[in-house]
Amino acid sequence: MKLELHSADPAIEYSSALEEGDYVPYFYIEDGGKVLDIQVKASRPILLIIVERGAVDELSHALSQAAPYTRFVITDGQSSLSDNCLFVDANVSRLFVRDGLPVTICVCDANLKIRYLRRGARVIDLLQQLEESDLSLMTGSPPPLLMVPDVISDDLANRLIAYLETNRESAFHNSGDYKSRTHIHPDPALEKELDDKLSKSLLPEIEKVFYSDISHRETYKICCYDAAEAGCFGKHRDTIDPHLHRRYALTLVLNDDFEGGGISFPEYTDELITVPRNWAVVFPGSLYHQVHNIGVGRRYVIISFLFSEAEARLKEDSERYRFRVRRDLNNIAINKLTPDYESR
Secondary structure (H helix, E strand, O other), X not given: OOOOOOOOOOOOOOOOOOOOOXXXXXXXXXXXXXXXXXXXXXXXXXXXXXXXXXXXXXXXXXXHOOOOOEEEEEEOOOOOOOOOOEEEOHHHHHOOOOOOOOEEEEEEXXXXXXXXXXXXXXXXXXXXXXXXXXXXXXXXXXXXXXXXXXXOOHHHHHHXXXXXXXXXXXXXXXXXXXXXXXXXXXXXXXXXXXXXXXXXXXXXXXXXHHOOOOOEEOOOEEEEEEHHHXXXXXXXXXXXXXXXXXXXXXXXXXXOOOEEOOEEEOOOEEEEEOOOOOXXXXXXXXXXXXXXOEEEOEEEEEEEEEEOHHHHOOXXXXXXXXXXXXXXXXXXXXXXXXXXXXXX
């Protein structure tokens, strides 16, 4: 985990108090052995109740009254009250306080976007207003991902599957409630063949859509999620320190003769995304995502993490992860759609 503490700059004008439609920053509060890492709470609606420390009765009500969502109470100074959902942080409280009112309540959706916010004098009144409000329209939104068809051929997909099955005894297996999966790294010949193909069939689309010139990728993994082993991968982010270099995650599906196993992005929607055979899905590694249980059969995929020269500076020994093959554009006039940072 990497925490970044921002210091106020007197030359900068900072934004006003948070309102409906704003995103809650990924704040981290450590208070008396308790931790509130708010980004971990994403993927489901949460209720934040912010109460000034002087409003002791309101703090008590904030902790004791029934609430329709998972609740966290934040105050700006120490209190005699103690509760696992009570956290003290004056700077986080400041983000919500306005109009001299001692209490703010807000409901954040699964993506930590504020969908309901009210300020007032009494917690009980504000919770009653919340109960009477219609939040049925607090729906999600499409996740920011890229789907690319026909990234590899059937022949290459079949050979990648065969490589895992032929070498299954030397493959690595995870087994548990959070992740159940078998994987192996391809041999150098298959790795180079993947580099060659993806440099033409995938990287140009990433450059256009995400404005990123991908130069590196982590070592490919050929993965198998097996229904007989409850194959799955629970909710996670791929960029938690020390993996901040992982700009994009890549999943390339190698077969379609299985059931289940859809990918979801719970910060955005509960919808399961099915990726066809030989298609790739590319998305920022910072997004929560998960692979749901395989119902029947085995799901085979290639996974990797893609990054540019800028992120390579964060990755130790990054040269070993550079694409071994680049698209042949020699002596061809190219109308560039993105800037060439490295040449400047």
